[in-house]
Each structure stands twice: as C-alpha cells, then as structure tokens.
Amino acid sequence: MKKPVLLSTLGAWLLACAVPLANANTADTVGKKIYETTCAACHVNGVASAPKPGDAKAWAPLIAEGQAILTAHAWVGVRAMPAQGGAPDLTLDDFAQAVAWMASASGGNWKAPDAAMMHRIRHEAAERLEQDIKAKKAMKKMLERD
Ligand code: HEC
Incomplete structure (x- = not known):
C-alpha cells in the first residue's frame, strides 16, 4: 500500500511546483534576463x-x-540614462519588462506590463518624444536666425 501514497505525494509536489510557475510574473524571468544583459552594465x-x-x-x-x-x-x-538603455534593437516591450523587474526588486510591486499597461507606456513615450522634438525644433529655429 505504499505506492499510492508515494504517487499522491509526487502528484502534490508536481502540483505545488506547477501552480507558482503558471502564475509567475514574467518580469521575474524575462525582465531579469534583459536587465542582466543590457542594463546591469551601468545599474549594478x-x-x-x-x-x-x-x-x-x-x-x-x-x-x-x-x-x-x-x-x-x-x-x-x-x-x-541613454534612450532605449543604449540598445537600439531592444523593443519597448522588453525594456518595460526590465523596468518592471528593477522596480519590483527595489520595493515596488510592479507586474510585467499587460496590453493595457503597454498601451499607456506607448502613449506616454509618444508624448515625451513630441515634447523633445518641439524643443529641438525651437533650438533649430534659433540657429536659423543667426
Ligand atoms: C550607459 C549606462 C546605462 C545603461 C546601459 C542603462 N541605464 Fe538606466 N540609467 C542610467 C543612469 C546614469 C540613470 C540615472 C539618470 C539620471 O538621473 O541622471 C539611469 C536611470 C534609469 C531609470 C530611472 C529614470 C528616471 O526617470 O530617473 C530607469 C527606469 C532605467 N534607468 C532603466 C534602465 C533599463 C531598463 C535599462 C536596460 C534596458 C537601462 N536603464 C540601461 C544609465 C544606464
């Protein structure tokens, strides 16, 4: 009668491992990896x-x-802080995962961004770029006056 006990113990153990994996925050894996390869050079x-x-x-x-x-x-x-973390090939999605991991490792409770959060991030980034472009255009105008 030992076998079923062993099997059910094994089953419970597998389940215990699978549940946290299914719920894992991808920032813990994807974000951490991107941090290590692209951001740590300066941030560590x-x-x-x-x-x-x-x-x-x-x-x-x-x-x-x-x-x-x-x-x-x-x-x-x-x-x-260089634009795109100094890595022009890095996607905004991957960048956002790295930021989520860094914040979570530092007292924040940030999840890997979902579609709604990515939408907000894109919108904010576009606005910020627009401001930068306006500032640069104003600088260019000053040169034209010379
Ligand atoms: C070449 C060095 C360098 C690399 C590479 C780099 N950072 Fe940074 N980062 C900085 C510095 C320096 C600051 C501080 C900027 C300041 O306040 O002057 C900073 C600040 C930040 C901030 C805070 C920005 C704020 O509003 O103050 C975030 C978030 C950040 N980095 C994320 C990242 C991520 C994510 C990566 C990798 C994808 C990355 N960084 C790669 C140098 C770097």
Missing part, C-alpha cells in the same frame, strides 16, 4: 548615479512616478 554599480536594483531609497521616488510614466521617460532617455 550605479555608474553615473544609475539607480541600483535593491536600493529602495533611490527607487522610492521613481516608483512613485508610476509604471507608465517611469518606463516611458526612461525609454525616451532622461538625463544620463
């Missing part, structure tokens, strides 16, 4: 004050900006 050591994952104090004001705004502004580039 805080190069030029890049906020380090795990530094809750540095991340608190960033997390307060909200996922859509922070992700969009970082994507377009902000101060010493």
Whole structure:
C-alpha cells in the first residue's frame, strides 16, 4: 500500500511546483534576463548615479512616478540614462519588462506590463518624444536666425 501514497505525494509536489510557475510574473524571468544583459552594465554599480536594483531609497521616488510614466521617460532617455538603455534593437516591450523587474526588486510591486499597461507606456513615450522634438525644433529655429 505504499505506492499510492508515494504517487499522491509526487502528484502534490508536481502540483505545488506547477501552480507558482503558471502564475509567475514574467518580469521575474524575462525582465531579469534583459536587465542582466543590457542594463546591469551601468545599474549594478550605479555608474553615473544609475539607480541600483535593491536600493529602495533611490527607487522610492521613481516608483512613485508610476509604471507608465517611469518606463516611458526612461525609454525616451532622461538625463544620463541613454534612450532605449543604449540598445537600439531592444523593443519597448522588453525594456518595460526590465523596468518592471528593477522596480519590483527595489520595493515596488510592479507586474510585467499587460496590453493595457503597454498601451499607456506607448502613449506616454509618444508624448515625451513630441515634447523633445518641439524643443529641438525651437533650438533649430534659433540657429536659423543667426
Ligand atoms: C550607459 C549606462 C546605462 C545603461 C546601459 C542603462 N541605464 Fe538606466 N540609467 C542610467 C543612469 C546614469 C540613470 C540615472 C539618470 C539620471 O538621473 O541622471 C539611469 C536611470 C534609469 C531609470 C530611472 C529614470 C528616471 O526617470 O530617473 C530607469 C527606469 C532605467 N534607468 C532603466 C534602465 C533599463 C531598463 C535599462 C536596460 C534596458 C537601462 N536603464 C540601461 C544609465 C544606464
């Protein structure tokens, strides 16, 4: 009579493993991987004050900006943070996963962005780019006056 017990124990164990996997936040896997390959070069050591994952104090004001705004502004580039994380081939979706992982590792509870969140991020990024283009056009106008 030992076999069924063993099998049901095995079954319960498999189920226990499968449930968290099915619910896993993809930012924990995809986002972390992108962070490691593309973002860590600067962020792991805080190069030029890049906020380090795990530094809750540095991340608190960033997390307060909200996922859509922070992700969009970082994507377009902000101060010493290069646009697209300095990786022109990186998609916005992958970038957003990396930001979600970094924020989650630093006191935020950000999930991998779903379709609705990606829509908001795209909208914010487009607006931010529009502002940048206007500023650059104004600069160009100044040159034309010379
Ligand atoms: C070449 C170095 C470098 C790389 C590579 C880099 N970052 Fe950054 N990042 C920075 C620096 C520096 C800052 C701080 C900017 C500042 O406040 O001046 C920053 C800031 C940020 C911020 C906060 C933006 C804000 O509004 O203050 C986010 C989010 C971010 N990075 C995400 C990423 C992600 C995601 C990647 C990888 C896909 C990445 N970074 C790759 C240097 C880098």
